[in-house]
Amino acid sequence: MAYQIETRKAGRLLTCDACGAEVGVSCFDHPRAGVSTMTVRPGEWTPEGIGADNMFTTRASAEQAITQLCALGDEWARAEYRVTEMPAGCSCGEWSGEACAWSGPASATVEIEFMPAHLRSTHEAARNVGVYPHNGAVRCYVSRDCALEMLESDGEWCHVVGPVAQAEVLALLAGRMRERLDAAQGAGEGA
Ligand SMILES: [Zn+2]
Ligand SMILES: [Zn+2]
Secondary structure, eight states, X not given: OOEEEXXXXXXXXXXXXXXXXXXXXXXXXXXXXXXXXXXXXXXXXXXXXXXXXXXXXXXXXXXXXHHHHHTTOHHHXXXXXXXXXXXXXXXXXXXXXXXXXXXXXXXXXXXXXXXXXXXXXXXXXXXXXXXXXXTOOEEEEEEHHHHHHHHHHHTTTEEESSHHHHHHHHHHHHHHHHHHHHHHHHHHHHO
């Protein structure tokens, strides 16, 4: 999982001391009057401006980097920071040949191992699928929906990596099948 730092700096508002109007540098109507600086609502959260190395493998290392940013003082110290998970994509395209458009937090993906089509006949002939990675199987992270689709349509050659994710995805799959059965039953009774 990857993390990044986002920041938002408070905006500044300049107002004319004579009329109170919001001004750019000085008031058009009162060029001799002073201007006051006010700190106003914070801006948008953005990963921009943090620097090129804004990618961390752990939340803790990102938080440590925030401490270092604050130590730079001035604007850096005044800005707000937060650590966010970098959005991940779905790698189902490695299996289907066409990637879907899903994007979301990496924690919402599951790791799937599948046997590429061109290796299947060999493994079938040998009656032994072997063990990853020596058997040529591919591992990729996909969205839960795509994981379900892979298991449903290609379950013989796909499986979820890791017992926790496996149990979770199988439970989802079971729920989906139950829904279908109920729907089919309902339709049967209606006829
Ligand atoms: Zn003015
Ligand atoms: Zn997908």
